[in-house]
Amino acid sequence: MHNRLLLFIPLILFSLLSLFLWKGLSLDPKLLPSALIGKSFPDFKESALLDAKRELNQDDLKGQPVLVNVWATWCPSCRQEHEQLLHIAKSGKIGIIGLNYKDDRAAATQWLQTLGNPYQFTIFDESGMLGLDLGVYGAPETYLLDATGKIRHRHIGVVTEESWQEMQAIIKSWEQVSDQ
Amino acid sequence: MIPELGEFALILALCFSGVLAVIPLYGAATLNVLWMNYAKPLAAAQFTFIAISFVCLGYAFAQDDFSVQYVANHSNSLLPLQFKLSAVWGGHEGSLLLWALILSGWTLAVSLFSRNLPLDILARVLGVMGIIATGFISFLLWTSSPFLRYLPRFPQEGADLNPLLQDFGLIVHPPMLYMGYVGFSVAFSFAIAALLSGRLDASWARWSRPWTNIAWAFLGAGITLGSWWAYYELGWGGWWFWDPVENASLMPWLVGTALLHSLAVTEKRGVFKSWTLLLAIFAFSLSLLGTFLVRSGVLTSVHAFASDPERGLFILILLLLTIGGSLTLYAFKAPNVKSESRFGWLSREMMLLVNNVFLTVMAVTVLLGTLYPLLIDALGAGKISVGPPYFNALFVPIMGLMSIAMGVSIAARWRQTKLDVIKQNLLIPAIVSIIFGLIFPFIYGDGFNFKVTFGMTVSLWVLATVFSEFKAKFRNAPNIMTKITQLPASYYGMMLAHIGVAVMAIGITIVSMYSEERDMRMAIGDSIELSGYQFTFKGTLPIKGPNFTADQGTLVVSYEGETVAILHPEKRHYTAKRSMMTEASIDAGLFRDLYVALGEPLADGAWAVRVHFKPFVRWIWLGGLLMALGGIITVFDKRYRAAKPANLEVKHA
Numbered sequence: 001m002h003n004r005l006l007l008f009i010p011l012i013l014f015s016l017l018s019l020f021l022w023k024g025l026s027l028d029p030k031l032l033p034s035a036l037i038g039k040s041f042p043d044f045k046e047s048a049l050l051d052a053k054r055e056l057n058q059d060d061l062k063g064q065p066v067l068v069n070v071w072a073t074w075c076p077s078c079r080q081e082h083e084q085l086l087h088i089a090k091s092g093k094i095g096i097i098g099l100n101y102k103d104d105r106a107a108a109t110q111w112l113q114t115l116g117n118p119y120q121f122t123i124f125d126e127s128g129m130l131g132l133d134l135g136v137y138g139a140p141e142t143y144l145l146d147a148t149g150k151i152r153h154r155h156i157g158v159v160t161e162e163s164w165q166e167m168q169a170i171i172k173s174w175e176q177v178s179d180q
Numbered sequence: 181m182i183p184e185l186g187e188f189a190l191i192l193a194l195c196f197s198g199v200l201a202v203i204p205l206y207g208a209a210t211l212n213v214l215w216m217n218y219a220k221p222l223a224a225a226q227f228t229f230i231a232i233s234f235v236c237l238g239y240a241f242a243q244d245d246f247s248v249q250y251v252a253n254h255s256n257s258l259l260p261l262q263f264k265l266s267a268v269w270g271g272h273e274g275s276l277l278l279w280a281l282i283l284s285g286w287t288l289a290v291s292l293f294s295r296n297l298p299l300d301i302l303a304r305v306l307g308v309m310g311i312i313a314t315g316f317i318s319f320l321l322w323t324s325s326p327f328l329r330y331l332p333r334f335p336q337e338g339a340d341l342n343p344l345l346q347d348f349g350l351i352v353h354p355p356m357l358y359m360g361y362v363g364f365s366v367a368f369s370f371a372i373a374a375l376l377s378g379r380l381d382a383s384w385a386r387w388s389r390p391w392t393n394i395a396w397a398f399l400g401a402g403i404t405l406g407s408w409w410a411y412y413e414l415g416w417g418g419w420w421f422w423d424p425v426e427n428a429s430l431m432p433w434l435v436g437t438a439l440l441h442s443l444a445v446t447e448k449r450g451v452f453k454s455w456t457l458l459l460a461i462f463a464f465s466l467s468l469l470g471t472f473l474v475r476s477g478v479l480t481s482v483h484a485f486a487s488d489p490e491r492g493l494f495i496l497i498l499l500l501l502t503i504g505g506s507l508t509l510y511a512f513k514a515p516n517v518k519s520e521s522r523f524g525w526l527s528r529e530m531m532l533l534v535n536n537v538f539l540t541v542m543a544v545t546v547l548l549g550t551l552y553p554l555l556i557d558a559l560g561a562g563k564i565s566v567g568p569p570y571f572n573a574l575f576v577p578i579m580g581l582m583s584i585a586m587g588v589s590i591a592a593r594w595r596q597t598k599l600d601v602i603k604q605n606l607l608i609p610a611i612v613s614i615i616f617g618l619i620f621p622f623i624y625g626d627g628f629n630f631k632v633t634f635g636m637t638v639s640l641w642v643l644a645t646v647f648s649e650f651k652a653k654f655r656n657a658p659n660i661m662t663k664i665t666q667l668p669a670s671y672y673g674m675m676l677a678h679i680g681v682a683v684m685a686i687g688i689t690i691v692s693m694y695s696e697e698r699d700m701r702m703a704i705g706d707s708i709e710l711s712g713y714q715f716t717f718k719g720t721l722p723i724k725g726p727n728f729t730a731d732q733g734t735l736v737v738s739y740e741g742e743t744v745a746i747l748h749p750e751k752r753h754y755t756a757k758r759s760m761m762t763e764a765s766i767d768a769g770l771f772r773d774l775y776v777a778l779g780e781p782l783a784d785g786a787w788a789v790r791v792h793f794k795p796f797v798r799w800i801w802l803g804g805l806l807m808a809l810g811g812i813i814t815v816f817d818k819r820y821r822a823a824k825p826a827n828l829e830v831k832h833a
Contacts, residue, residue: 007514010458011507014465018500020551021472074568076414076421083760086780114699114788116780161759 041149042133049100049108049122056123062149067096067142072103073111075139081158082115089118098122101131101139183248186236187327193229194317196222200310204303216303223291223306227284234281237326238268247334250326256340256756258727266351267341273326280316282362304373312365315498323491340756349409360399361467366391368464371457375513385447390815396436397811403429404804412764417775417792422571427550428470431543435463438539441532454514465503472499524596531589538582545574583638587645605652609644616640635689643682646675670814677810684803690796703786711793714738728752733778751778773797
């Protein structure tokens, strides 16, 4: 009789797993863009990637609209989107702030030196705590912040020309509101 | 018109698979021979109509019919024809249609090559496959039809195929992978049929073995191709990224490996029945789970080119019904787990069990690493992600332990192995591999390196034990030639696959430890040296392809003053998608690859250039292909054909 019960273990484990998968579906990051949309960028105190002595906090993100791009050298998709970021930075339409997530300082510095640096500055989030506060699912992710430092839009995955157009449309809509 | 025909054929296929899912199974339950006999023609009809549907979609692509949404989103009139056709499976809808086509193909194959199967087993196997097909074709028709139109106004030009996918690798990689994924549905169906019929003797293991081996071989070949494709197409020289989608294909492969070994034990010795059944259910369940993870958008990754929560819910329900249903059946009908004491500690059964446990632990490791972010999130503890460090830290040691056990199990005998035999067959391989492992880093590298020693020792251990076992087989053979022909094909297949493991392990060890990589700003005429090779940059020229423009660089590579290669990496700009692509240029060799990719254009004609020296990287894929080839060879074993219609044999005699 005892042995018979053992055969139910796989079924029980699978039931638990499917419960998680079902929850995972409802938590789908694309379905619920971010709990932080409309709220201020979380508080943080981290050093800058290229200047370990420079201390950054959320005030550094205020003043004008910016993109905050979460990246890491261990993330293959980040390499894929890098050129698009350089292109956006070159266009001068919006500044990009990097958020280097759970990474190695030397490797990340090397990355920017060889691939080009699209960022005005990069927040070095070695422990991943800022990423946690931000609800980062995985790299790459990109957040659009308005001039007051509020999160307005969240993009998950590689930034493409299409998603850049989408972000530009959002920025344009603010300009129209302020014109009126 | 043609796309509507495709949609209609798909609806008809659904009707046939719906009937296939019910009638033969009911016939088997009530012993109605007529109803059971419906299974074969239904399987043929289902395959025919899915094939028609597939051809219709291919035709729409070849004709640039941009009124079809799927074609408009994944093709372009300038795309070369071979890519137009492979674009059929370049997106979500088409790849699911390919999935369904392959599933119905496997179903048809089972119905054709099963003359020695009892009718009720055949009816049940085909019926279970019909249930799976019904689920997937419904999924296609309801949430992901590839035949939807843009009417009345449709685009004049297509959006083009993702440039990453415009490549030979994409033509062959997904079909191979799906052959493997879906192929496990056969082993799964045999397991379910055995559970339903209650006949859990060794014969179901014998019937499922060739199907399992061939599905496993396809899956392995598919993963290998994917790794090779990522290496040359993604442009940064890596061959495995622990990306969720790669993990999704690795998990069923690991469990499939455990399954085919476990099936061998069940067939030969009649033990581990419950365990083998469970592995058969898991191998296919993980294939389904992989589909769920990739298609639902639960996990984001490079590969997840289409994801949608509504589709995710549909697949999750499908998953619940298939896996939940089969595990419930398993819980009630699997044979009791007995304390099986018919073999000793140092028997081949025990060693295979140990290896099975290692393989399962590895699959669970990958599963946890892939799902962990999701679990943490579902528990409300925030969102996190695990990177390659997690996988490497856990995978490498288990891999090493498993390789050691692999060598022992090949020398072990069924039931019980005498210590003398172990000593006789394993002492020399052990000494040779340890010495080789210790010496290797001094000869190849520049001093002792524990990781290299460890990797090379276990690789050579696997290789040496294979040869030692081979030698032992011939030790007492009076005539070597007759012995060679006497040994069954499955024996050679196994040996080849094990050699493949060793070859792959050598490749992984050396490429991980001795690769060199340099990112450099290079002006025209600049040169750098890497592992003795001199790379000289000669500048770039603009070129034009069918649907892209590019800057093509030229680098001359010389070794000790002699030119060994001229490489032409490209930076492509695809017009329709307005996206940039890095096309690496590789001088391939058995012992080293020279790999060059263009980074960013800098001032004055200078470029950021990435140069890699990748020793032995080809061995990784060579090993993967040897394993797959080994799997295929086993299927030619006479044993699986000997049991053809018995009366025919009598007549010939």
